[in-house]
Amino acid sequence: MVQKVVIIGAGPAGLLLAHYLLRRCNYNIDIYERRRDPRLTDISSDRTFPISLQKRGRKAIQAIAGLEEAIAAQSVFCEGTILYGKKGKLRQIPRQNPVLTIDRNRLVSILLKHLNETSSPNQVKVHFNCECTAVDGTAKTVTLHPKEGDSFTADYDLLVGADGARSQVREYLAHNAGFTCSQNYVPDAYKSVFLSRLNPSAGVELEPNKIHVYNLNNQARMLMVPQPGDQLHGVIIFGAENNPLEGLSTKEEVHTFCQEKFPIFGQLMSLEEAEALLKRPVARVLTVRCDRFHEGDSMLLIGDAAHAVSPSIGQGCNSSLEDVLILGQLLEQYGDDWDQVLPKFSEQRVPDAHALRELSDYTFPRQKFLVVEFFLRTMVKRLFHRWFPDWVKPFVFDLVLDTDLPYSQVLSLSQGWINKVKRSST
Incomplete structure (x- = not known):
């Protein structure tokens, strides 16, 4: 029997789930997204951010034939990070395993293109500018409100909330299904920034395969x-209560600020980008913690809707894509019996999501003396792991990036460090 699946949210997790379900040949899928189609928008004019795909995320993508190759063709493999300090002081942090870096909106566009090329309109439809405004779990319907036109309802056999940290599906579950959920803002806020990697007139050329950070x-x-295309996509991050751009009112002031405070990037910034940066909205990151990710046999949360975390260790997208991989494994194991799949998904994924919250909040310290210790521990552990791989595990950040160990296991192996950072934060 063909089942009707409604996915709220056309981000990476929702789109990859559609790819997985289409392989199983017994689903009709409708995806509703409140934002506009990213394929019709200039990336640099929209709020977006770079994503680094590591082993977890790439493993999920590799299950779909040709998808990783399509993503890699529009990505850059970064082999480390360069930290810039005062007076031109640099610190290079190499990576043994390169990470695949891509703009979030570009990743979504590739997933959409691949979905269109490998499916028919009878199997999957994606509706943009269409917001979910209500859920009725008893009737198994959702109410949708398009940007143009009247509201309408759609029925479903399975409803998937892949609609981000401010999920409408999760709100319904919290108010009507006894879900225990908490939400908190991280202390930082950010604005998106778009630069060229090159400024020949100033003699500036940043390395093309390194992530660049200036504190x-x-x-x-x-x-x-x-x-x-020799571009840099990124963010300026600051305390939510201490926006350094707040008192600036002209593009010239923004340009001067960046040249003085972030000189290596200021030399790459045009006046046009300075004006765009001034006008872009400040974004906040909302974290989410839930006690389960499903309701009955017909409602599911994945990605940020279920477990949004701080971006400090780059696991938001990777963990969301890993959700889909694990869901696909459970569908295979239980023969698409959602009555068994959904509870098993919560059972397996909730402990890892809670562990990821701890890792995201406390892997990187904010205190200067602990930052030095963090890098020292990372280098020493890499060296000893290379010499004695069976006896010495990598340090926490490398465990997260270079392995697909469950997050709960990474946390267990790194609990001493996490506790130390946590104590320093109180």
Whole structure:
């Protein structure tokens, strides 16, 4: 029997889930997304951010034939990070295993293109500019409100909330199904930034395969990630209560600020980008913790809707894609019996999601003396792991990035460090 699946949210997790379900040949899928189609928008004019895909995320993508190759063709493989300090001081942190870096909106566009090329309109339809405004779990319907036109309802056999940290599906479950959920903002806020990697007139050429980070006395930092076409996409991050751009009112002031505070990036910034940066909205990151990710045999949360975390260790998208991989494994194991699949998904995934929250909040310390210790521990552990791989595990960050160990296992192996950082934060 063909089942009707409604997915709320056309982000990476929702789109990859559609790919997985289509392989099983017994689903009709409708995807509803409140945002506009990213394929029709200039990336640099929209709020977006760079994503690094590591072993977890790439393993999920590799299950769909040709998808990783399509993503890699529009990505950059980064082999480490360069930290910039005062007076031109640099610190290079190499990576043994390169990470695949791509702009979030570009990743979504590739997933959409691949979905269209490998399916028919009878199997899957994606509706943009269409917001979910209500859920009725008893009737198994959702109410949708398009940007143009009247509201309408759609019925489902399975409803998937892949609609991000501010999920409408999760709100319904929290108010009507006894879900225990908590939400918190991380202390930082950010604005998206788009630069060229090159400025020949100033003699500036940043390395094309390294992530570039400039810290400003713990008050703010810029993180820029190489993209195809000699571009850098990134963010300026600052305390939510201490926006350094707040008192600036002209593009010239923004340009001067970046040249003085982030000189290596200021030399790459045009006046046009300075004006765009001034106008872009400040974004906040909302974290989410839930006690389960399903309701009955017909409602499911995945990705940020279920477990949004701080972006500090780059696991938001990777963990969301890993959700889909694990769901696909459970569908195979239980023969698409959602009555068994959904509870098993919660049973397996909730402990890892809670562990990821701890890892995201406390892997990177904010205190300067612990930052030095973090890098020292990372280097020493890499060296000893290379010499004695069976006896010495990598340090926490490398465990997260370079393995697909369950997050709960990573946390168990790294609990001493996590507790130390946590104590320093109180």
